[in-house]
Amino acid sequence: MNLSSHEFVLRDRVIAALNSTLSLPKALEAARAPLLELTPADYVGLCLITLGPIVDFQWLVPGHRLALLDEYSKWVESDFVRAPIFARPNVVLRDSEMLSRRELEQSALYQRSKELDLSLEHVMAVLLPVLPGYFGAFTLYRDRRRPFTEQDAALLTSLTPHLLNAVRNCRELQTVSTGARLLEELYNRPGSAFLILTPPSREVFRSPRAATLLEQWFTPSDLHSSGVPNVLLERLEELLHRNEDARLGLNPWISLHGDAYRVVRFVELPEADGPRQWALMMNEIPVSIPLPEVMRIELTPRQVEIARGMLRNWSNQDIAAEFKLSEDTVKTHVRDIFARLKVDSRADFLYQAAHLNKPV
Structure with missing residues (x-):
């Protein structure tokens, strides 16, 4: 994918916005303007889908209200986007890859958009598998006859890992938005294992479960003078000096020991005074992992x-x-x-x- 210098700047702004807060509505609102300039569209929406006996749909629509999505539950069975993206998760699809133009114009959603004076002419979407049974469907809409191009799809594809990471972080950390509330939220989770660090090596907080795991995982000779394992500080230092794309490839830190993987996931915390703090989320996973x-x-x-x-x-x-x-x-x-x-x-x-x- 060849990007102009302006497109690089816009893409970086979108990624920075997605990482600017652990409140998903705020992250989408911050990312909206540069995203719609990078891949021109009139509306953007994220549908959070929880599968179960009753499938739950929650739409987050930054910017202009999209009246059609306010009544989505009435039209969900007519949504021509849903089946194609569920068949190909993590793949950006344009409406031309979902159905013919004639089928689109005959669809109930399209007809309803006309009645609401929206005229949703083109759609581009991707399904983000966040957790088992929990997905995000990210969608861009155009209300004029200007099809999304392969370049538009490539640009959104390049952002897909960052969108998934943002939804996952916000979901896992319960959309808390300040360091104090984050600590309270994490601490109140039974068995939660985490460290809070201020780079390069100052420890702010250590949960009881994290203290137990660190004692099991590392010997005193493995520790920095701060008490944090050197290997984790080295990974944090590396993350600090990499761009957001490179960070995805370095996160998490995983080490195999015996019959379990030791996993540490690094989450940069937003909205802190001074240097941004990091949460190091720790867990052990059995070696035999089922293929999802x-x-x-x-x-x-x-x-x-x-x-x-x-x-x-x-x-x-x-x-x-x-x-x-x-x-x-x-x-x-x-x-x-x-x-x-x-x-x-x-x-x-x-x-x-x-x-x-x-x-x-």
């Missing part, structure tokens, strides 16, 4: 087998021996799996799989 369904449907049968091997912590050599393949073939499959699932590394793959099975 939202990942499985993106892969071929052979890739599913190899993905499950990686989730068992098999090396490429182990996988090659198990399935009677060459190591080069396994490497090719692994690379294709990462591309299909939009993950950067084995560590990222393990974390995303664990996160979809059990939030960490």
Whole structure:
């Protein structure tokens, strides 16, 4: 994807806005203007979907009110966007890839938009698998006949990991918006393991469960003079000196020990006076991680087998021996799996799989 200098600036502004707060409505409002300049559209909406006996839909629409979405529950079964994006999570789809122009104009949603003087002519959307049974459907609308282009889709695709990260952070941390409330929220969760740090190494708070895990995971020789493990401070330092795209590839820190992965996820906290603090969220995950369904449907049968091997912590050599393949073939499959699932590394793959099975 080739970006102009202006597009780079706009993209950076969108990402900064998404990371500016742990209140999802505020993050969307802050991101709206640069996003709609980067990928021109008239409306933007995020539908938070909770699956269950009764499917719950909650729309967040920054900026101009979209009357059609106020009555979405009446038209949900006629929503031509829902089925295509659920079939291809994490993939940006334009309306031309969902249905024909004639089908769009004959749809109940389109007809209703005309009655409301909205005339939603074009749609571009992506499904964000946040947690098991919990999704975000991010959608851009145009009320004039100007189709979204491949470049528009590529730009939104480049932002998809950041949108997912923002929704996940806000969801996990209950949309609290200040450091004091965040500490209270985290502390009141049974068994919550977290550190609060002010870079480069000042510890602000350590939950009891975090203290237990750190004592189990590290020896005194592993610790910085501040009492925080050196390896975690080194990862924090690296995150501080990377841009937002690179940070996604470095988060979380994962280490295999015995029959469990030790996982530390780094979350930059907004709205603090002085240097922004970081929450280090800690957890242990069993080695045998099931392959989440939202990942499985993106892969071929052979890739599913190899993905499950990686989730068992098999090396490429182990996988090659198990399935009677060459190591080069396994490497090719692994690379294709990462591309299909939009993950950067084995560590990222393990974390995303664990996160979809059990939030960490």
